[in-house]
Amino acid sequence: MLRGLCGRDRIESLMGLGRRLAVVAALAMAAAPMLTTGRAGAQQSSSAVEFETPVVYYIELVGRVGREIAAKPLRDMLDDAARLDADYIIIKLDNTDWEFTDAGNAEFDVYSFAEEIEPVITTEIRQIFEEVPEVVFWVFNAKGGACLVPFTGDQIFFHPGGEMGGIGSLESLLDGVGDEVVRQKQRSLRLARAQGIAIKGGYDYRLVNALAIRSYVLSYRRDGGRIELVVGYDENDGGLTLLTDDGNRRNGNEDTAEDVARGRSNDVLMLRERDARLLGVSEGTAEDLDELLTQLGIYRNYQMANGRSEQITRSWRRQLSSAERRIIEIYRELQGEDRGRRDDDPRKAIGRQIRLYEELLGMHNRFGDAVNSLDVQMTSRPDLQLLIEQARLQLLGIVDN
């Protein structure tokens, strides 16, 4: 079995949904639903849900991982969804920071972004919702840092062009740093943590191995209607289909640039809609939101929550941009303090410096890890603390004549 090993209890969730749908059906007998959007069964919910029908809250996580796609705005959106009593949270995931490095793979450590998102979706959500909604990921691009994020939800659907992967560089992680056995330790613990994300979501951890490890060979066998994953591949076994080979150049197995460009690379796993469906990762493929709602079985009866996810995204982007502008100003001011204004009262000049450093520290507090994704190089928190202490010592060193 590929699924259902440790997944959440979906039966309970479906029973809850069934009850809600029963209420909807009864209401529908009495009066035809008011259609306020172009969607067949959609009712636009106002600030609060007025009667019980599945409420869908739609989020678009589009952009760069760690920047536009970050835990903080997602938290705000979930708060908003809780205010609207959402039953389904559909998250379109489309990260654009994907770059072809190392034959199509990002540094493995970027996987850990899923560890930032996972507690928001699995733990914090319980704190803000009285009845936990179904979290559905709709994968357009889930690559590099976004690769494991869909595993944190309850269900995954793919867009026809959807792809999930791009972390197949575990074996080269920390190359050249320290002793080999310590590098192996670091790779081992990271792989186990990444596997844990998949296992917790109810998926087979061997898929993570295939996503992460170039030399890992994985194939599958059809057994009736069921797919069985097999580690390794035997050419003589006609029942096996190869998913990933060992990527070994000497065996002629290394992907070429053309393989990568044509989407037929198999040194590491890149999940596309067909394989994702076959392997039980994806519940289905949906071209547009209506198709997704149909596959979720709620197209005829649902309310599209009039949420603020778009505003939250816009506001977050504005905040990031304005932070970038302000950071540039601060650095210019600091350079000015260094160069020009020494003829002022030096105490005042140093005091200004300290205030500017503290403002930069405040940016770290406000944006968390997202500061690392800003388009302007930011001084690290420890370095800022050092600079502040240095400035304070300078103040102490001023002697009045």
Place this chain on the structure above:
Amino acid sequence: MYAKMRTSLISAVNRAARRGLIAATLALAAGGALAEDVVVLKDGTRVSGTITRELAGAVWITVTVGGIEQSRFIAPNDVKEIIRDSEAAPESGAAGEGEPEPRALPSPAEDEAETQRAFAPGTPKGIVVTLEGGVGDSFTAKQLRGLVPSIENEIGADSGGVLVLKINSGGGFGFEIGRMNEVIAELQGEFNVFVWIESAISAAAMSVHGVDSDHMIFMPEGNYGACTGWSGNSEAVEGLPYYEMVVYMEEVSAKGGHDPDIMLAMQGDPEGETPLSVSRDAETGEVRWYSSETEGEYLLNPGGEVFTFNSQQAVEWGFARAVAGEMDELTDVITEVLGYDEIEWIGDELPGIVHPVSRTEAENRRWRERIDEENGAFQVAVFRYNMAANAANGAQDEVRRRYVGRARQHLGRINRLVSENPNFAIYLPVRQIREYNEEQLLFAYEEWYRAQREFLRDLLRVED
């Protein structure tokens, strides 16, 4: 069973909700004004109804819309003010308005009474205590041992109580491993000790490795291993210290009934390979481990790599008893191992925490938060001390005196923090010590501290 406790709490909430409904109905019948609680949200919205439950700042309020009663949950971050007018008391004894802490302290008397009613007299009690953070920092034997009186108070000391140690740590100092194994052995003499693995990496795994497989339970995301010792710039511990740790962990493995090859594969070998494979006897089901890539039927760790269990592997190969993500699953496993019908878990359910939080655990969490804060403060104090001392060394006259004064302030802070947690001294350039016991560490620290004071005094003396 845990499920019973949950049911009793839920029904209590429902009862309160019904009380609210009855109160509302009576008020309507009398034609009088309806007594209502009002929750004022931060965005200015006022939600009127009957508060049925409060916990850690979160509010459950029953509102009536178009004659239909709905229960609504309001997150702590959204609450600006609560105006109480209803006669129906909130179910939880949480403080309500102006709560100083985001998480309410457990153990209101009503909840305890509610919980007790669901269990037959003599039902074994259980408690979950978390071990998190850096081993040797906020994951220490001293802290765990210090909690024992409180644990005894909550679950008794008659060997029937269940103590679950929930582990979530990325490792830490090797010197704490022996102490942890000792204290857990002591606890096993008094309680039924289980470990619940969320993440046990390196020193964290080695600290609980003396617990046998029947008492080892993984969370779905759980991991356990990667026990390679290292220091400095990712340099592996090798030579005698490496082999001493290998030998010690063989003893710990024997105590836990684990094959020593498992831990060896987790430790790795700086000068060789530590493969691990495994087979299961088709008839007896017996699992056999091999320090070889090929002898066992299934290869878990290729020779040149370091091994870490995930939850599925740990259970599949009998290293752990089961996977449990929630308390009811955990309860099922433990009752099966111990032959109990049910366990009365002590503590309150708090939002976002998977297990009940007892008084002991609440105290444990407070301590850990303080240590984590102090750890941060300690690093800052050391860093500031070094800067001020260096500046003093390069300055003269009045400025030197000021810098020395500043350095002394930071040194005083360092000293206060080490006196509270001697393990902090490990971060200082103290003399290398062979045995990392607290006494030796403090002795080495005192040498360092004296030397720093003399250095600062000498700076002023040179000037004079």
